[in-house]
Every structure is written in structure tokens, then in C-alpha cells.
Amino acid sequence: MRKTAILGGTFDPIHNGHLKIAEAALKEYHLDRVIFLTSGNPPHKKDRRILDAKIRHIMVKRATSGIDGFESCDWEVNRKEYSYTVNTLKYFNELYPDDEIYFIIGGDSLRDFDKWYMPQEILKLCTLLVYDRSGGQLKSDFAKIIPGEKIDISSTKIREMVANGEDISHLVPKAVNDFILRNNLYKEIPDFEAHLKTMLKPERFAHSLGVRDTAAQMAEIFGADVEKARIAGLLHDNAKNMDNIYSRCTDLEVELDEFEKENPGLVHAKLGAETAKCEFYITDSEILDAIRWHTVGRPKMSLLEKIVFVADLTEPGRSFPDAPLLRKLAFSDIDKALFECVSSTIKINKMRGAKIHPNAYEIINELKK
Numbered sequence: 001m002r003k004t005a006i007l008g009g010t011f012d013p014i015h016n017g018h019l020k021i022a023e024a025a026l027k028e029y030h031l032d033r034v035i036f037l038t039s040g041n042p043p044h045k046k047d048r049r050i051l052d053a054k055i056r057h058i059m060v061k062r063a064t065s066g067i068d069g070f071e072s073c074d075w076e077v078n079r080k081e082y083s084y085t086v087n088t089l090k091y092f093n094e095l096y097p098d099d100e101i102y103f104i105i106g107g108d109s110l111r112d113f114d115k116w117y118m119p120q121e122i123l124k125l126c127t128l129l130v131y132d133r134s135g136g137q138l139k140s141d142f143a144k145i146i147p148g149e150k151i152d153i154s155s156t157k158i159r160e161m162v163a164n165g166e167d168i169s170h171l172v173p174k175a176v177n178d179f180i181l182r183n184n185l186y187k188e189i190p191d192f193e194a195h196l197k198t199m200l201k202p203e204r205f206a207h208s209l210g211v212r213d214t215a216a217q218m219a220e221i222f223g224a225d226v227e228k229a230r231i232a233g234l235l236h237d238n239a240k241n242m243d244n245i246y247s248r249c250t251d252l253e254v255e256l257d258e259f260e261k262e263n264p265g266l267v268h269a270k271l272g273a274e275t276a277k278c279e280f281y282i283t284d285s286e287i288l289d290a291i292r293w294h295t296v297g298r299p300k301m302s303l304l305e306k307i308v309f310v311a312d313l314t315e316p317g318r319s320f321p322d323a324p325l326l327r328k329l330a331f332s333d334i335d336k337a338l339f340e341c342v343s344s345t346i347k348i349n350k351m352r353g354a355k356i357h358p359n360a361y362e363i364i365n366e367l368k369k
């Protein structure tokens with residue numbers, strides 16, 4: 001029977017201590033594999049900012065790939081709702097009915113295990129493994145002990161060190177260290193505007209402020225979340241002046257369509273959604289989608305997506321011939337405004353001899369109905 005252990009965690013970021021625990025479990029209980037399970041985005045706003053689950057999971061994948069017996073799983077990353085351990089274990093029992101399932105926890109989690117949701121059910125679904133960092137002091141009558149040593153690393157400490165500009169290369173795998181540095185993770189930023197200003201050329205920054213204000217006004221008129229509209233409007237072009245956009249997309253696992261692969265000018269939208277996670281700790285999927293779809297749009301756009309799309313073309317700094325008409329519509333009829341914005345974009349691109357993204361026609365056809 002295959003022995004499969006689950007090691008769940010926020011992994012913000014994953015570090016050598018996590019790998020050490022998995023290694024010790026593998027050896028002590030002759031496991032066939034340890035699956036690193038990255039937790040999803042927390043349901044409520046907690047007191048600390050947590051990096052978006054997808055970004056945390058990329059680091060988990062980089063840290064575990066190529067190591068015998070190590071695997072990673074993004075099941076919780078892709079789920080909308082919070083998953084209790086008992087549900088996670090049910091999932092793995094159903095996914096691998098022929099496996100013996102183990103679940104690895106730290107010594108401190110053992111102390112309040114009885115306060116977990118459905119602890120008895122958990123024990124029926126797995127063999128609980130506890131990592132002992134106290135040097136043989138830990139005892140339990142319902143969990144098995146993984147003998148270990150003191151681990152003097154924590155994700156909290158690592159985040160603080162990165163924020164202070166200290167070297168963490170001895171605490172995390174090289175691939176993780178490189179990823180953190182390349183993507184500016186865990187930087188202390190003063191506030192969104194001040195940080196955005198360092199990323200953009202002055203005229204692009206001014207445009208971003210315009211889109212922020214226009215989107216906020218529109219949100220008020222059409223009953224969308226004003227704060228989300230402000231944030232999405234402000235950050236929509238955050239990747240606009242970045243270098244090496246295609247290699248960044250590969251690094252952050254951004255999926256581009258064929259059209260985007262040939263038109264660098266469009267890439268900053270999808271890339272910007274990921275860099276907003278990395279540099280501004282955005283995890284809200286509505287904000288991220290509004291950034292992601294602000295250039296080419298898509299059928300069935302949300303209200304927030306429509307607002308940012310239209311605000312991008314109608315903010316006060318825009319001066320192309322159709323702008324005054326579009327601006328009027330932006331504050332009176334959002335679907336009409338979207339229709340005219342897309343039509344205007346098609347017209348301008350045709351005059352320039354540029355190709356039109358297929359989404360533009362899909363939006364037009366959808367709105368005609």
C-alpha cells in the first residue's frame with residue numbers, strides 16, 4: 001500500500017524548515033511521498049497581509065520539484081471557500097482510495113488539536129504525524145512522533161528579513177530566493193500610490209490617478225464597490241513600464257493567448273494582475289480580474305471590469321476624438337459606454353492597420369443583443 005503524507009501550510013514563503021520536516025517524516029515512516037498542500041486565500045481579512053495563494057504555490061512548486069518523494073498540490077489554492085482539515089482529508093482519501101493517508105503537523109498544533117474542527121473524524125481519516133523539535137520531549141497517545149531537531153526558521157522571520165534587505169539564501173531553496181528577489185516579494189511599501197509612482201513613468205502615473213478617480217465616480221453611480229474600483233483603477237497599468245514582460249509572464253505562470261504573444265502592448269494587463277499580487281498584496285479576485293481584462297475585455301464582464309475598462313478610456317487625461325462622447329456615456333449608461341469604447345478601439349486600430357483582438361467582436365455581439 002502506498003503511503004502518502006500531506007503537509008499543509010500557508011508557505012508564505014516555503015523554507016528549508018518545511019523541507020526538513022518532510023524529509024524526516026519520509027525517512028522515519030518509510031513514506032512513499034509527501035504532498036505539500038498550499039492553503040488558499042484566507043476567508044477574512046486577517047491582521048497580516050498574506051501573499052496570494054497562487055504566488056505562494058509557485059514557490060512551493062519550485063522548492064519541491066525534482067526532489068524524490070516530494071510533490072505539491074494546488075487543490076486549496078483553486079477553491080473559493082475555506083477548507084477544514086477534515087474536508088481536505090476526505091478529498092485525499094477519495095482521490096487515493098488505495099493509499100494510506102498521513103497528515104503532518106507541527107508540535108505546537110498538537111497542543112490544541114482537540115479544538116480543531118471534528119478532531120475525532122480527522123483521526124479516522126489519517127494517521128497524524130507530529131514533528132518533534134524539542135529533542136524527544138514530545139509525547140502523544142493519538143499521534144505518531146517524527147523525531148526532529150530544533151528548527152530556527154520561520155516564514156515570519158524570513159519576511160521581516162527580506163523587508164529589511166537581509167540575505168535569506170541560507171534559509172530557503174535557491175529557486176525560492178531567486179523568485180522572491182525577482183518579483184519584489186515581501187517589500188515594505190509605504191502606500192499604494194507612492195509605490196506605484198516608483199514603477200511608472202510620470203505620464204502613466206498621472207493616467208493611473210485619473211482612472212482611479214473616474215472608476216470611483218462610476219462605481220458610485222452604478223452601485224459597484226467604490227474602494228475596489230479605486231484600487232483596480234489605480235493599479236490597472238502597474239506593469240505597463242516593466243522590462244522583460246514575456247520572461248516575467250513565464251516566471252509568474254501567466255497564460256497568454258496567441259494574440260497577446262504577438263502584441264507586447266497587451267501583455268501588461270494579465271501580467272499586471274500577477275504583479276499586483278506580488279507588490280501590492282492584492283488577493284481579491286474581482287480587483288484582479290478588473291486589472292486582468294482592462295485591455296482586451298471579455299464576454300460576460302463583471303460591473304467592476306466594465307468600469308475599469310471604460311474609465312481607462314475616459315479619464316480626464318484622454319484626448320482622442322471620441323473621448324468627450326464616451327465620457328458622457330461613462331456616467332450615464334455603462335453598457336452603452338462599454339459598447340462605444342470597444343467600437344471606438346476597433347475603429348482606431350483599423351485605421352492604424354493593427355489587428356483586432358477577437359474578444360472585442362465577442363463583446364460587441366454580446367452587447368448588441
Ligand SMILES: [Fe+2]
Pocket residue numbers: 236237240268269294295
Ligand atoms: Fe493598460
Ligand SMILES: [Fe+2]
Pocket residue numbers: 207211236237312
Ligand atoms: Fe490605462
